Amino acid sequence: MSLYEREATALLIVDPYNDFMSEGGKLYDITKPQADSVGFYENMRKLVPAVRSSGIQVFIVPHHRTRPDDFANWAAINPTQAETKRKEGFADGQWGGAFHPEFGPRPGDVIALEHWAQNGFANTDLDAQLKQHGVKKLIFVGFIANSCVEATARMGMELGYHVTLINDATAAFNPEGMVAARVNAKLYAHSELTTEELLAALPIPIKG
DSSP: OOOOOTTEEEEEEOOBBHHHHSTTOTTTTHHHHHHHHHHHHHHHHHHHHHHHHHTTTEEEEEEEOTTTTTTTTOOOOHHHHHEEEEEHHBBBTTTGSSBOOTTOOOOEEEEEEOOOOTTTTSSSSSHHHHHHHTEEEEEEEEIIIIIIHHHHHHHHTTTTTTTEEEEEEOOOOSSSHHHHHHOOOOOOOTTOOOOOHHHHHHHHOOOO
């Protein structure tokens, strides 16, 4: 039997926006060297369709889309939030804030509410959605390895989910971020796999 039973497993694609994943996106050039170092895009092109074919539920875990009035009168804005607003990253209603056409949602996917900082569970419906779908095991891919992926995966572990990181299907802003993600993963992840290892552990594809 597969370790990742389709009825109890979810693939979480974190922040699959054009600004990250499409050429011309505001954060594409800075993340691309790290993405290329692990074969991120090639692996996503194998992994995501295979997971869908296996019948495992896909969840989209999106960052807050930038809006002009963001953080007005906030008492504590973190540096990443301030920089994202300055760059108008993932701008609401603009191309950069649209989902990547290949790695974004398909009909039947669950799109969680947007997270304001790094943790996809914080102030969103992600936990409720996962529980309503009977999910107990989480597989993480996407951006950023040592930020939103790590923060969400850590919280998933704290909430009692089994957490798997796909190390060659996440990327960071710099090489140091990639190292930090790998080091920190040892503290919370139940499993770290390559794309090929995950593909070998998936349920048999559903026919039809």
